[in-house]
Amino acid sequence: MLTLDALAGLSQADVVVHDALVDRRVLALAGPQARLEFAGKRGGRPSAEQDDISNRLIELARAGKRVLRLKGGDPCVFGRGGEEALALKAAGVPFRIIPGVTAGLAGLTAAAIPATLRGINRAIILAAGYGADQDGVDWGALARTGQPIVLYMAMRNLAKIADELMRGGLPPTTPAAIVVSATMVDERIVLSTLDRVAADAQAHQLGAPSIIVIGNIVSVRERLIDAVHMAESEAAR
Ligand SMILES: C[S@@+](CC[C@H](N)C(=O)[O-])C[C@H]1O[C@@H](n2cnc3c(N)ncnc32)[C@H](O)[C@@H]1O
CATH class of the missing domain: 3.30.950.10 (Tetrapyrrole methylase, C-terminal domain)
Structure with a gap:
């Protein structure tokens, strides 16, 4: 169910910050230069706090990395995509939001x-x-x-x-x-x-x-x- 736009993002990213619901077959589509970073929030597992994830995205972007924040489904449907985008906006980090299939x-x-x-x-x-x-x-x-x-x-x-x-x-x-x-x-x-x-x-x-x-x-x-x-x-x- 990956969109072609997200696939292009996977092939271009320096760092893919992904959550637990992303199928490993999707992660395997990342470019050879890409580093995978897990930032999942899922019941029962150690979970990163939302602010920590947003701060990490800002930190990576400020270090000059091209970052893909990859989530299962659509990032803005119960996926905190909106919250993370607002944090990037507040920090002055340029970004694009790529739709997914919820x-x-x-x-x-x-x-x-x-x-x-x-x-x-x-x-x-x-x-x-x-x-x-x-x-x-x-x-x-x-x-x-x-x-x-x-x-x-x-x-x-x-x-x-x-x-x-x-x-x-x-x-x-x-x-x-x-x-x-x-x-x-x-x-x-x-x-x-x-x-x-x-x-x-x-x-x-x-x-x-x-x-x-x-x-x-x-x-x-x-x-x-x-x-x-x-x-x-x-x-x-
Ligand atoms: C934090 S929400 C993320 C939703 C995601 N952003 C989307 O648009 O599908 C996680 C919930 O989405 C649903 N979900 C996500 N992936 C699923 C899948 N492959 N099969 C069934 N439910 C799924 C489940 O209810 C799961 O607890």
Whole structure:
């Protein structure tokens, strides 16, 4: 899912400062001159503080390096790309922001779940599920839109979010899917319903990185999947 613009950045960079969600096959595309620096922030692992990462980017740029800050998906979708760009701007460091393909959309398409389909939805909601116990997302209000909801970083709070969506009026039978490691070699897709999705995630021992999609678009997958399988087995021949 790498964009060609990011690929050009990889081949030109002196230093690639990357996070944990970047596939090692992508890192292997860096030019021979490039030094790889890990600056990941991921639950359970030693994580660099956000200010440290921004300061490191500024330090490298001021040392005359051409720096690529490489993240999974799109840098500005729950990726702190905006925050880092603001820090560079404040420091007077020139930069460009390269778009990526966000997991919440690529992950759906890869799982044969169309993000939009005429007659089913005319909007799609991308929401972060971390901190759902303290933050101000009004899950009931999102439920009342009737539009599909794609959750990032939501595994820990999934039971609570699902409850609030049902209290907000979404039927317990609303189709749901969990897409783990979307577009990667260990991709997994588990189909469920809103009332069971948290229990199913636990039963299948699903972890990060995962997106969860809740809404009637999920059931379109059943109508597509035979054709997808057929094309995959033909491609493998
Ligand atoms: C810090 S956010 C970064 C999102 C990223 N900037 C993007 O646009 O996809 C990390 C979360 O994105 C989702 N995610 C990222 N890559 C994923 C993948 N390959 N498969 C499923 N979910 C993914 C997961 O919810 C993960 O916890």
